[in-house]
Amino acid sequence: MTKAIQIDNFSYSYPDGTTALREITLSIEHGRRVALIGPNGAGKSTLLLAMAGFIRGTGKVIIDGLDTAGNLKQVRSAIGCCLENPEDQLFMPTLFDDVAFGPLNMGLDPSQVKERVALALARVGLAAMAQRPPHHLSAGQKRAAAIATVLSMSPKIITLDEPDGSLDPRNRNNLVNLLTALSQTLVIATCSMDFAAAVADTAAVMDAGRVVAVGPAEQIMSDAKLMTSHGLEVPRKFINGR
Amino acid sequence: MHMANELLSVPVAAGTLAVAAGGVGLICRKVRQVISSDKLPLMGILGAFVFAAQMVNFQLPAMPGTSGHMVGAVLLAIVLGPHLAAVVISSVVIVQCLIFQDGGLLALGCNIINMGLVPCYVGYFLYRIVTAGRSSGLRIYVGAMLACVVALEVGAILVPIEAALSGVLAVPFSTFLLTMVGVHFLVGLVEGLITVAVLAYLQQVRPDLVLDALSGRVRLSKKTVLWTLVVFTIIAAAGLSLLASGMPDGLEWSYLERPDQPDFKPIISNENPTISAADELQTKYTPLPDYSVRGSKAAGWTSFAGIVGSALTMAVIWTLASLLRRRQLKCTTHT
Amino acid sequence: MDACIAFAQKAVKMHHAYIDKFAYQDSPIHRLDARVKFIVTIVFTAVVISLPRTSVSILFCYAVGPFAVLVLGGVPIGFVLKHILFVSPFVLVLALTGPLYDKTAATVAFGPWAWQTTVGWLCCWGIAGKFVVTMLALIALVSTTRFEDLLAGLQRLGFPKLLVIQLSFLYRYIFLLIDSAQHILRARAARAVGRIGFRAGIRFAAAMLGSLLVRSVDTAERVNTAMRARGFDGNWRTINRLAVRGRDYVFVSAAAGFIFGLYLFVRPMLR
Numbered sequence: 001m002t003k004a005i006q007i008d009n010f011s012y013s014y015p016d017g018t019t020a021l022r023e024i025t026l027s028i029e030h031g032r033r034v035a036l037i038g039p040n041g042a043g044k045s046t047l048l049l050a051m052a053g054f055i056r057g058t059g060k061v062i063i064d065g066l067d068t069a070g071n072l073k074q075v076r077s078a079i080g081c082c083l084e085n086p087e088d089q090l091f092m093p094t095l096f097d098d099v100a101f102g103p104l105n106m107g108l109d110p111s112q113v114k115e116r117v118a119l120a121l122a123r124v125g126l127a128a129m130a131q132r133p134p135h136h137l138s139a140g141q142k143r144a145a146a147i148a149t150v151l152s153m154s155p156k157i158i159t160l161d162e163p164d165g166s167l168d169p170r171n172r173n174n175l176v177n178l179l180t181a182l183s184q185t186l187v188i189a190t191c192s193m194d195f196a197a198a199v200a201d202t203a204a205v206m207d208a209g210r211v212v213a214v215g216p217a218e219q220i221m222s223d224a225k226l227m228t229s230h231g232l233e234v235p236r237k238f239i240n241g242r
Numbered sequence: 243m244h245m246a247n248e249l250l251s252v253p254v255a256a257g258t259l260a261v262a263a264g265g266v267g268l269i270c271r272k273v274r275q276v277i278s279s280d281k282l283p284l285m286g287i288l289g290a291f292v293f294a295a296q297m298v299n300f301q302l303p304a305m306p307g308t309s310g311h312m313v314g315a316v317l318l319a320i321v322l323g324p325h326l327a328a329v330v331i332s333s334v335v336i337v338q339c340l341i342f343q344d345g346g347l348l349a350l351g352c353n354i355i356n357m358g359l360v361p362c363y364v365g366y367f368l369y370r371i372v373t374a375g376r377s378s379g380l381r382i383y384v385g386a387m388l389a390c391v392v393a394l395e396v397g398a399i400l401v402p403i404e405a406a407l408s409g410v411l412a413v414p415f416s417t418f419l420l421t422m423v424g425v426h427f428l429v430g431l432v433e434g435l436i437t438v439a440v441l442a443y444l445q446q447v448r449p450d451l452v453l454d455a456l457s458g459r460v461r462l463s464k465k466t467v468l469w470t471l472v473v474f475t476i477i478a479a480a481g482l483s484l485l486a487s488g489m490p491d492g493l494e495w496s497y498l499e500r501p502d503q504p505d506f507k508p509i510i511s512n513e514n515p516t517i518s519a520a521d522e523l524q525t526k527y528t529p530l531p532d533y534s535v536r537g538s539k540a541a542g543w544t545s546f547a548g549i550v551g552s553a554l555t556m557a558v559i560w561t562l563a564s565l566l567r568r569r570q571l572k573c574t575t576h577t
Numbered sequence: 578m579d580a581c582i583a584f585a586q587k588a589v590k591m592h593h594a595y596i597d598k599f600a601y602q603d604s605p606i607h608r609l610d611a612r613v614k615f616i617v618t619i620v621f622t623a624v625v626i627s628l629p630r631t632s633v634s635i636l637f638c639y640a641v642g643p644f645a646v647l648v649l650g651g652v653p654i655g656f657v658l659k660h661i662l663f664v665s666p667f668v669l670v671l672a673l674t675g676p677l678y679d680k681t682a683a684t685v686a687f688g689p690w691a692w693q694t695t696v697g698w699l700c701c702w703g704i705a706g707k708f709v710v711t712m713l714a715l716i717a718l719v720s721t722t723r724f725e726d727l728l729a730g731l732q733r734l735g736f737p738k739l740l741v742i743q744l745s746f747l748y749r750y751i752f753l754l755i756d757s758a759q760h761i762l763r764a765r766a767a768r769a770v771g772r773i774g775f776r777a778g779i780r781f782a783a784a785m786l787g788s789l790l791v792r793s794v795d796t797a798e799r800v801n802t803a804m805r806a807r808g809f810d811g812n813w814r815t816i817n818r819l820a821v822r823g824r825d826y827v828f829v830s831a832a833a834g835f836i837f838g839l840y841l842f843v844r845p846m847l848r
Contacts, residue, residue: 052806073808081806087753088799091283093725093745100816105808110816132601133725135752153807246668248707252627270737279811283804284797286746291793293751294758298785312786321790333743337751340719340727343664346708347622347715410630410704411671412678412697439783440790448791548842552638559641563648 002065004030004157004185005051012050012057020046021057022209028185028202030156035200035217036189039231042206044189045084048159051187052081064156077106080150084161086142090134095126095145098134102153120152124178140171144178157185164195197221197235205230244338244353245401247346251408258351258404265359266332269325281326288318289330289337312436313429315357316365316390320441321451324366331358352404356397365393379445382452383438390434391427398426599652599720605824606650606721611730613825617832618718622711624836631683631699635839636706642835643713650721657720661712668708675701724748729819742813754793761785 005028012021020043028034036044049055053068053075061068064078080102083089092098099120103113121127124144129137137145143163150158163179164172176198179186190196196203196217203220205213207230213220221227222238247255292314319327332354338344345353372385402418405411411418444452600607606614625639647654676697683696719727725745732741765781773781 049802054802054805073810076806076808081803083799083803083806085799088796089803091746091749091800091803093728093749097725097815101804101809102807104814104816105810105812113816134749149807244667246671246708247622247626247711248668248704249671250626252623255623255626266740267737270739274737274739279809280801282742282813283746283800284794285743287750287754287793287797287800288790289743289747290750290754291790294754294789295786297755297758298762298782298789312782329740329743333740333747336744337747340715341724341748343660343712343715343719346711347619348626348711410700411674412700413671413674414678435779436783436786439779440786443783443787444790447787448794451790451794549634549637552641555641556644559645559648567651 001030003062004028004032004064005187006060006062007050008060008062010050010057010059010061012046012055019209021050024050024059024209024211026204026211026214028187030185031183032202033179033186033200034188034202034204035196036187036204036206037191037193037196037221037232038206040191042230043209044206045161047206048081048161048187048189051157051159052076052079077153078155079157079159080153080155082146082150082158082160082163084165086146087134089146089149090137090142092134094131094133095121095137095148096130098145098149099130099152102149106153116152116154120148123151124148125174140167140174143167143171143175147178151182155184157187158182159187159189161189162191163188164190164192193221193227193233193235194237197237205232207231244335244345245349245356245404247348249405249408249410250346250349250352251410252348254404254408255348255351258355259348260351262332262351262354262359266329266354269328273325273329277326285322285326285330286333288322289333292318292331292334293337312440313357313361313394313433315361316369316386316393316433317437317440319362319366320369320386320389320437324362327366328359328362331362334358352400356400356404360397360400361393364396365389368392379442382441382445386437386441387434390437391430394426394430394433395423398422398429599650600723602651604650604721606646606717608824609721609828610819610821610825611722611726612734612819613821613829614718614722615727615730615734617829618714621714621832621836624840625707625710625714628703628707630703631696633699633702633706635842636703636710638839638842639836640710640713642832643710643717646717646721647713650717652717652720657713657716660716661709664712665705665708669705672701672704672708675699675704726819729815729817733819738813750796753796754789757789757792758785761789 005026007024007026010021010024011019013019024047036047038044046055050057050061051063051068053061053063053072056069063075066075066078068075090098092101096117099117100113103116108116117130118127121130124147126137126141126144126148129141129145134142134145147158147160147163160179163175167175172195176195179188179199186199188196188199200217203213203215203217204211205220205226212230213226218238221235224234227234250258295312295314298312315327315331318330321327322330335345335353335358336350339347339350339353366389369385369389372388373381399419399422402415402422405413405418406415441452621639621642625636628635628639644654647657676695678697681696683694683699722730725748728741728744728748732738762785765785
């Protein structure tokens with residue numbers, strides 16, 4: 001069975017020479033929820049960009065059986081990216097337009113687009129805000145809206161870059177519930193171990209551009225030595241066993 | 243600096259709207275073919291930047307209590323190139339009119355030309371001449387300074403010309419022109435200083451922005467440039483000859499000065515039926531409404547009736563609307 | 578200096594709230610097609626501007642039109658008038674040049690009263706009056722129409738697509754950038770200790786502007802990434818949402834009747 005994401009020996013350096021990713025090899029199966037954890041500057045965001053084909057490096061990145069080098073249009077339909085700042089993702093005058101942007105670019109006709117938008121907005125609980133402009137939404141709503149803009153394209157994989165950033169506890173809980181209810185494969189970069197523990201079943205630890213450990217979330221994140229040696233901590237959920 | 247509707251006559255407004263629309267339309271068409279669509283969000287966001295930039299103020303020298311702020315047309319032309327900058331500034335002017343009511347709807351044509359098209363192209367042209375492709379520090383700053391002063395001056399000069407062609411204002415052309423030139427020289431200097439300072443900052447932090455990396459390669463064909471120059475020369479010549487022919491304050495001024503010749507024919511006859519009808523209307527109205535030159539009181543009473551009638555109508559509309567709203571509220575609260 | 582900042586901030590806050598608040602309400606006016614409202618506003622403005630220079634009372638009659646639209650649209654008139662006052666300084670200055678430069682004597686008859694004044698003053702009132710009336714019309718248009726609907730209408734009326742896309746992005750990110758500018762200004766105010774002089778003032782302002790510019794460019798790159806990630810390939814696709822309905826025809830006929838009916842009313846006053 002094809003993996004959702006297959007990365008083989010992928011390396012990338014910025015234009016000024018600094019290495020961002022070193023020989024990354026990672027394999028993620030369909031249906032998994034992966035937390036990509038690591039200290040600041042480890043390369044998590046860069047890796048997510050590589051998965052969506054935004055970066056040209058050495059090595060292969062294969063999404064749902066397609067090589068990103070050369071199949072960009074199909075890859076971008078298969079994998080949806082939620083960027084770190086929802087403001088960057090909500091660039092249309094109304095929420096409806098933003099959520100419709102993806103399906104329209106896929107070439108669907110208006111009635112199909114409207115259907116997809118309605119479904120995606122209902123999924124994230126923002127159906128009532130469809131005709132509102134993005135700056136009318138609260139921080140939590142903007143985050144949910146950003147996810148809706150990706151959901152409407154019916155991707156198989158969704159990557160999220162620090163989705164829990166600057167959310168208050170209530171909104172964070174809503175986000176956790178939303179993500180755990182999704183059926184897609186998820187790759188979530190986050191700096192919050194508690195959030196990772198709440199959402200993910202698999203954890204991949206990154207440091208200095210490398211993937212240093214991959215495995216079941218509970219196993220990886222309860223390893224105190226591993227966590228602290230990479231500038232992280234054991235989530236509350238896994239302290240004292242369970 | 244933003245022109246209001248009331249300074250223009252309809253023919254001048256229509257003319258400038260046509261010129262502005264034609265210019266912007268042409269630029270959009272050419273740019274769309276050549277520019278990568280990567281630039282689209284950049285243009286929009288830099289337009290928003292212009293708004294934000296106009297909020298950042300600083301103390302002016304020797305003028306306590308007043309502060310200056312940046313206009314941004316020339317900076318944008320240097321960073322984006324003249325064509326993209328012209329589109330961006332035009333969009334800024336449109337939004338200023340529609341959302342902030344800065345400048346009238348009919349004056350959009352004038353405002354786009356005076357503050358967008360002219361400063362961007364004139365400024366960029368001068369900047370290019372001074373820097374001549376070499377991006378050494380001093381040349382950039384001198385070029386930017388010169389570009390700002392001249393570009394803003396040319397834009398400012400157009401305002402009294404457009405107002406004079408409309409003949410609405412009572413100010414003599416020369417006074418208006420001198421005031422605008424004087425004020426905008428200072429404005430241009432300040433703009434130049436702040437533009438140079440920003441460019442200096444960018445040279446340190448993001449030199450790639452100053453080195454023309456953001457502008458696309460849009461080539462207007464030589465023929466288009468030539469034709470545009472020809473059209474502009476004709477317009478300028480017509481305008482200047484009008485002014486030079488002893489009517490410094492426009493067509494209507496001359497009507498006003500001859501109240502004893504109600505059949506005075508307009509000097510420039512117009513084939514266009516709408517404009518000649520408007521002209522006829524204006525010739526007929528030598529006893530100007532609202533006041534009686536010939537002693538008839540009828541005009542005074544009609545205007546009185548008009549105003550009282552309108553006030554009553556407004557009161558009725560207001561009352562009806564508030565009653566309706568109260569009923570609506572009652573209905574919704576009772577369900 | 579700080580007074581200037583406070584004033585500017587207050588001004589922008591007023592605009593901030595104003596732009597959105599009323600356009601998202603619902604009323605018969607709000608439900609009219611954007612194109613129809615736009616064209617009617619332009620024609621209205623053109624007719625008012627073309628009125629004779631010294632016809633002042635007729636302007637009050639013309640004001641009934643936008644007044645009705647505003648009231649039916651649920652927009653508070655007091656707010657609108659305050660806003661008009663706020664944007665009037667430049668026009669008022671130019672209007673006041675009338676009495677300065679034109680001292681031709683004139684007698685004004687108004688109902689049972691009559692008094693002496695100059696043509697210059699009449700022109701002044703004329704300009705001020707036209708300003709208020711055309712502003713009322715413009716505000717009536719903008720506060721009863723959502724900006725995106727207005728843009729869609731303009732595109733259908735023939736605006737270049739690039740300009741419409743540009744306006745769309747501009748509108749979307751204006752609030753964000755204005756907020757960023759306010760943050761920066763607040764940070765500067767927090768660090769300001771007394772007067773700093775012109776040169777230092779310019780240098781600080783330039784640094785703020787420069788960093789705002791760089792931030793804008795970076796934001797634009799991220800937005801572009803987001804667009805590409807959702808499959809954007811250069812073709813801007815939108816769903817058509819405008820439709821001219823029966824009520825639009827009613828509105829157009831009412832407006833035409835009002836505008837041109839009043840114009841004919843002016844003619845008898847001219848004899």
